Amino acid sequence: MMKDYAIIPLPRNIQYGQGKFQCSGIPRIAAGGAYQNEAKVVTGQIAQTLGDMKGPECVRLIQSDKPAGAESYRLEILEDEIRITASGGAGAFRGLQTARQLVLSGYNDGELLIPCGIIEDSPCFSWRGLMLDCSRNFFSVGFIKKLLDALSLQHINIFHWHLTDDQGWRLPVKQYPLLTEIGGKRYDTRIHRYVSGFYSEEEIKEIVSYAAERHIEVVPEVDLPGHANAILSAYPGLGCTGGPYRVEDRYGIFEDVLCAGNDDIFPLAEAVFDILTQLFPSKYVHIGGDEVRFNHWKECPKCRKRLADLGLSEPPQLQSWITARLADMLRQRGKAAIGWDEILENTEQFPLPDDVVVQSWRGEEGGNRAVALGRRVIMSPKNRGCYLDYRHADLAEEIGRLGIGTITESFNLNPITPEMDERAASLVLGGQGNCWAEAIYAGKIAEYLIFPRICAIGEALWSAKKDRDIEEFAKRLAIHQLRLDKLGLLQYRGPL
Secondary structure (H helix, E strand, O other): OOOOOOOOOOOOEEEEEEEEEEEEOOOEEOOOHHHHHHHHHHHHHHHHHHOOOOOOEEEEEEEOOOOOOOOOEEEEEOOOOEEEEEOOHHHHHHHHHHHHHHHHHHEEOOEEEEEEEEEEEOOOOOEEEEEEEOOOOOOOHHHHHHHHHHHHHOOOOEEEEEOEEOOEEOOOOOOOOHHHHOOOEEEEOOOOEEEEOOOOHHHHHHHHHHHHHOOOEEEEEOOOOOOOHHHHHHOHHHEOOOOOOOOOOOOOOOOOOEOOOOOOHHHHHHHHHHHHHHHOOOOEEEOOOOOOOOHHHHHOHHHHHHHHHHOOOOOOHHHHHHHHHHHHHHHHOOOEEEEEHHHHOOOOOOOOOOOOEEEEOOOOHHHHHHHHOOOOEEEOOHHHOOEOOOEOOOOOOOOOOOOEOOHHHHHOOOOOOOOOOHHHHOOEEEEEEEEOOOOOOOHHHHHHHHOOHHHHHHHHHHOOOOOOOHHHHHHHHHHHHHHHHHOOOOOOOOOO
């Protein structure tokens, strides 16, 4: 029998009791009451991993005003039953996921043994996310579902879905069919063949619904006005030069962006936002805004005229004008825009609307600047273990690109920086890990790069513990990775 629970992320409070919960078979969840959907989902997750739950019906879900908090829960392991108490479905589900961890570790040879005890838990940050880049590699619906089930075990509650970039457009837009017909196909030099793919409306609804059942919010990203070669290959008239353009088979930052002087870019954005509003219930839409190159805007007659008409002096100022206009379109649709931290720049003439959220990726500086301006922030600095396309360790045999991001760095992530006072800290929604897919051409590679770093990030964002101990975490992680093995995940195992 396990000696301790070894839960990740570490709960706020654990009290071990006397005795143990023991039963033959996997105990069933009493599905009556308010949390039937949560019970059904977790029953399916456990059955998929360990087989049908044929044990006694002794896991009880209890609705109560306490513990307060949307994701708070109390988990009691008694000798004869397991009780999960929560004030809402999200809390009940988080409690069930902790119980799922204990079942994955405690079930052996037809018997389940778990030490008695009480767990009281609630999250530190409300935004605990993973971004998956499905432009550079098109991941199947089945893989994304598998990933969502694994993420739910760590209490990850945001799936940031990167759907467009220079290397592929994955979102269907009826008014602009060439976005997927042309923009969704490219030559892949890694495997020496053409690859293509996009998600149908039905598939997107399926993933959004699947995530929602697991209390995970899907936040779509469509990158504008840069990273636009997939758009321009389909509709070359939207660029400054007219082309020729192609869906890129290279990786990097490219000069071609949407033409800031061409009014036709805005009906495209309207159509894109309409379909995003239709398919995604999230109150957020990520509009990218990173790594925009301005050289074509300097030379383009339409862009120069736009500068003059707006009374602007420098081409980079056009981006803040575009960003403000895109944010206004989303606000009209009941959405708030998120942008990478470059959107803070050159905003003197066209300040960002108040509801725009900044995601800090180049470091912590963008987040510090944004909260100083009274703006909400998501922290995912590439130099703090948040970039999951980086190699796990500085070893020749490790896959990944551009940098090193260790499990220790991920574990030590703190979205609240020393520069932030109490008011600034209150504007930090949380953080996330970003899995860019330039170096990925299979789901198994993505699994290896994501796990177990996302477990460390999940703990950093959920747990309130201030004095973090990587050695203690390593002991829990060794047990937790055995659970993830049972989910069929390929994982990194090496220096932390």
